[in-house]
Amino acid sequence: MTEVTETTEATVVTGNSNDPHLQPASVHPKRTEKVVAAFIVLAAAGFATYGATYWQGGSAQLQGASLGIGLVLLGIALAAWGKYLLPRGPFMEARHPMRSSDEERARMANAVIERGRLVMHRRGFLGKLLAAAGAIMGIVVAFPVIRSLGPLPKKSLDSTDWLPGSYLVTAQGLRVKASDVEVGGIVTVFPVGHVGNAMDQTVLIHASAVPFTTMPGRESWTPEGYVAYSKVCTHLGCPVGLYQHQTQQLLCPCHQSVFNILDGAEPQFGPAPRPLPQLPLYIDTAGYLRSQSGYDQPVGPGFWERS
């Protein structure tokens, strides 16, 4: 089938052209050749179409179709050439075990262990010093890599910018008056001077026409039926932006936590573990909505230092 010629260095194997291994896999190579030729021509046409489309500033769809189809056709042509027109084999090669001979392994082990001993022989103390110095280096190198990145949290997660008497302002920077929001309406508000702040964001809801109480001890927090909660979901901090007036629920779109605004935003559903903190409100003599104080607890998701 095959004839092997031994030369001095490499083995040259000459295949015999009648060898079935060297026949194309295609039963009708001439026909296959024609199909491959057609694909190559069509591919070229696709490329040309893309060129023209680009030139004309054509749509993304046309660009995608023309060049994409061209590439796929050329790819099919090449793959078919390889699969059907080249020697079909099967060919094989020998595999050699990864493991070396026992002698080679012994030689390696001896070299590593013996020479290693040479280094540490009667110098154990030096070795310990080296390890200690290495450890110190490892630790201090981490400083510039990690510590330089950002500030320390300190107490900044515990409080927001809401202060006693803060005006409630909208994302457009307008102060909200008690007459501004209809019953069933919702506005996102910030303490004046901190518009857009991620931690301060608060939903102001005109939940009912009359004052109501969300929890014992919060009787005065909801003047004229206005109630305000932190907008930062206690699960992972998404803005809790979807309010349903009929059910008096706030929904977080990220993982579907649902909070009941009538009973202190207690989570009714979903993964959020805690109620949304409530902002105590009052209406000043000029009719503006203002906060009695800041939040009485950290807002947003849980973290280790939160007590």
Added chain:
Amino acid sequence: MSDDLAASADLTTGGDRTPASASVVDRLLGWADDRLGIAKGSELLDKIFPDHWSFLLGEIALYSFVVLVLTGIYLTLYFVPSTKDVIYHGPYLPLKGKAVSEAYASTLKISFQVRSGLVIRQMHHWAADVFVGSIAVHMMRIFFTGAFRKPREINWLVGVTLLMLAIVNGFLGYSLPYDLVSGAGLRIMYSIVLSIPLVGSYLAFFLFGGSFPGNGVIEPQMFIMHVLILPLVIIALIAVHLGLLVKQKHTQFPGHGATEDNVVGSPLYPVFLAKTLGLFLIVTGILWALGGLVQINPIWQFGPYRPYKVTYAVQPDWYMGWLDGALRIMPSWEATFLGHTIPLEVLLPAVVFPGLTFTLFYAWPFIEAKFTGDRASHNLADLPRHRPKRTAVGAAGVALYFMLFAASSTDVMANFFKVPLNTVLWTFRITVIAVPVAVGLLTYQICRELSAIPVSREPKRPVVILRTEEGGYVMEETPIRPGDGPGEIAPVAVPTRVGIE
């Protein structure tokens, strides 16, 4: 001295293997060999690649990565990694005159002003999805055929690392345009980091440069990670992956003359090369066509990120879906410990669970070897049915991640099937455990029954039945013809010369 003379003689004659009459290719090869000795490695041209389709999966991953690098470089020419606000003046009218981040504005510019920019940006995104997908399916092939066993455990470890890096880099890239959806993704990532006991708030502050959304350092840092550091690490690991593959050679299915001591298939040059270049073009072509034809991540519809804004149906790319699903169906179990908060509802699904997942992936070859006591080297791939336990574990695992992925659209399902969200949630809490268990048991049973049926891997060749003059019958095998399938002929070594005269 005589060596030097010989060398200079080489120079003047162009080397003894390359007389002046030799072809250009021969002369070039000789030129390179004089300097690099490349001919000594030319058996690499004979390297055999098994012909089974499942070996394409890794190649698809490789080629989508090539596309990612090429399209990614193109995107870096226009993308501006900055969260600083600018006023948008581009051609997309709904946003005209609005304040948007530079990152967002430059992504809009790529989409609407750079010619072919939208195609390339969408191609990059599609390639990312295909990249992670093909890695995952490739990994299943390795798992179910036992190709991770000795001697290939190291390459399994490299592969698992590549999967992890691909997911991380995908998330970083997805976050770069700083649109409303990806910004919400970053917000969630910040809170996940924050949930880690003891060091969470420090880590979160270091990464984001302060309380979310931080001072803006995250954007350029994510950018350099996404376009430089992680791609370099991935490239290095791919090199190791393929280097090990060359050294250890492929596994193969038994039959067709394949044994533990050989590899049967097509030689690298030219058969495999032609086929694989074809595959490269096909993958690139499909990704290009997807980039042009199928919209993905239309960030102009989401709007720029504002921490207090939100859209409905927030969903990450598919390969983050299992984590999102796990977060959704987790009960709200926040714990307190000595006056400290431990947000288990976040920690368990988003930190512990992926940690366990990848630990298990890494450890699997060693766990299995421990259970089976099998320490031998294997080059023949298992048929999944012959390893009912492994196959059952694998199928249960696939079912688990699939169920978690499905759980990432609880809200969409509730809307679609018009059932209360609560029902959907509880259905998932139960099925996420029940379905994998059932799938595992069923797979085990099916494998046991299938493997009881003997299969011959050798296809039968057609025979001719002749009637003799005496009235008897004889059966004759037909001669081998091209097209009978490679199983018909015993494999031979690749001939160096094919002698086309």
